[in-house]
Amino acid sequence: MAYDEQEKDLMAALQDLTVRFSNYDPPRLRKDGDIVIPLDAVLKKNREAHRNFAEAFSQLMRDDLGPKRSSTWVK
Numbered sequence: 778m779a780y781d782e783q784e785k786d787l788m789a790a791l792q793d794l795t796v797r798f799s800n801y802d803p804p805r806l807r808k809d810g811d812i813v814i815p816l817d818a819v820l821k822k823n824r825e826a827h828r829n830f831a832e833a834f835s836q837l838m839r840d841d842l843g844p845k846r847s848s849t850w851v852k
Contacts, residue, residue, distance in 0.1 A: 788812070 791804040802815045
């Protein structure tokens, strides 16, 4: 089987496969020969927004703890 034919068959098989998974966009063949199956752009944005919120909240909680007391401090 020729390389071009294999590539065409593989892309068709991946296209059929990704149709079953709505979180992914159709596969693309990059110029360097890599095949990319990207995550849906809206889903990717939502994941990034949730991650940013979680990081901000975590930082807020860390900052809210106040200064730590030395273990050698005595009243």
